[in-house]
Amino acid sequence: MKIVVVGSGYVGLVAGTCFADIGHSVVCVDSDQKKLEKLRQGVMPIYEPGLDDLVARNHASGRLSFTDELGSALTGAHAAFIAVGTPPRATDGHADMKYVHAVAHAIAEKASGDLVVVNKSTVPVGTGDEVERILLSARRPFRFSVVSNPEFLREGVAIDDFMRPDRIVIGSESEWARKVVSGIYEVERLSEAAILHTSRRSAELIKYAANAFLAMKITFINEISDLCEAVGGDVRHVAHGLGLDSRIGSKFLNAGPGYGGSCFPKDTLAISKTARDHRVQLHTIETVIQVNDNRKRAMALRVLDACGGSVRGKTIAVLGLAFKAHTDDMRDSPAIPIIQALQDFGARVRAHDPEAMENAAKLLTNVTFCEDALDAATDSDAVVVLTEWPEFRDLDLGQLKAVMAEPLMIDLRNLMSEDAVLEAGFTYCCVGRNPAGPHGEKQLLAAE
Known part of the structure; x- marks a missing residue:
């Protein structure tokens, strides 16, 4: 499948690289031009054991690429993962959702076909509803479905956690979306992992x-x-x-x-x-x-x-x-x-x-x-x-x-x-x- 991952921070970069290593075609989208250029050169923005080699191998194979052009990345994509930060707001401690909402608006504007949008960011309850509202309010002639797929990566062993998870949580009311996300994870290879549909x-x-x-x-x-x-x-x-x-x-x-x-x-x-x-x-x-x-x-x-x-x-x-x-x-x-x-x-x-x-x-x-x-x-x-x-x-x-x-x-x-x-x-x-x-x-x- 073709997958777009928006955000090349800790979660987005690890997830996108591992998806590519499974065999998918992955485009990581980020607005930071310096970060993108370093990634293309194999320079990691974070320290995570084994990540540099995994990025280099999949980038060289053509399965993993980096861009700041969301529109071109979305062409032919089956799913778009939102993996941007949700830091606490300085005023009240609530998770700041402005980056997630901005990505949702951008996807709604630039999507070119039916798309499953997956929240990988850690977000408050009800965020998926708001992202779906943003997508549908654009009135594009496409089918959108929003899935919550939280990450459970431990820093320092994130690649192993992703490849050999103890559970994968797929939150959706859409059977189509569930099948797409299950297919992305190739759940049949994860016989010991608990696939939890909620x-x-x-x-x-x-x-x-x-x-x-x-x-x-x-x-x-x-x-x-x-x-x-x-x-x-x-x-x-x-x-x-x-x-x-x-x-x-x-x-x-x-x-x-x-x-x-x-x-x-x-x-x-x-x-x-x-x-x-x-x-x-x-x-x-x-x-x-x-x-x-x-x-x-x-x-x-x-x-x-x-x-x-x-x-x-x-x-x-x-x-x-x-x-x-x-x-x-x-x-x-x-x-x-x-x-x-x-x-x-x-x-x-x-x-x-x-x-x-x-x-x-x-x-x-x-x-x-x-x-x-x-x-x-x-x-x-x-x-x-x-x-x-x-x-x-x-x-x-x-x-x-x-x-x-x-x-x-x-x-x-x-x-x-x-x-x-x-x-x-x-x-x-x-x-x-x-x-x-x-x-x-x-x-x-x-x-x-």
Whole structure:
């Protein structure tokens, strides 16, 4: 089939490239000329493992192309996927739908035949109805049908998630549209994937509900980690015990500095706002949002506690800036408020991240960005682990200690081997448990 994907950001580029790799003819449409030219040259606008090779292979084969001409792209197309951003509005936190609506108007104007329009963007309930209204109000002599097909991609493993999904949700009241979208995914090749056909509004809600639930799971284990510290438990053991329950599962039960990224912060806020508009109070989700925001500031206070109550005049090495490993995404990363708070308390910050420093430099000021972890740690009074990059776990701890002014490690991801860190002579502080210091003393960080 011929597919048009409007928007070449994270979702659109991954989806379009994977559709091409399945065997479809895909045209990615974007208004950013510089981005398009870089894509044609094989330069990715985002960091996602394996994406550059996949784009290059499918572009070379002719199955994947890039343009800013929507009209020509739509000629002969069976479906057009809308994959543009829906950021929270600064005024009220609602998802900003202006980009989705603009694409819908453009498709209505430039379509040249019957077309299934697929909302791939994360959108509030009822967006499909509005997109359909826009298409039909153009009074074009074509058949339009709007489908909600939410994405469930995890940054860092997005290609595998797309090619081997645990479910594909197709929300539509049109049998024609269902068949087209099912054909695009070639559902017969996905025998283990759950193909869920729902109403359009149910599909829109599934995406928000899923992200809100996962955000709640993260926030829950973070609060349990505070309780573990207070009573002498170990959050790793508690999380493992919880995860063995098939009703709960082990994913998203790693204690840390709070969730961030492109989805959870904006989607929890959006579903909460949508609920209020419909006179429904989502107390649980609203609490999750508040607890997560508070936790990020509390993590900075933990660094202060570990440094003896003050970081004024001290140098703090931060390892990891992206909201999670294997991505360069800085959106709502816990590193941002933590670093800013440390600077407010008078600390000098040196930082390293394998992929996110260019994006971080746009959001943080007065931070020294370093070539590697050892460079960041040089002459530092403490090293703080903020992102779970595997290379940080594999650091030569002897070398790390040798370049530091003080051997203090504050591991807010529980990434490092406690025994190895202590054996190397560090004082080790983490979350959800109370490890011993270099001389056997307990490092108890007060729960914030």
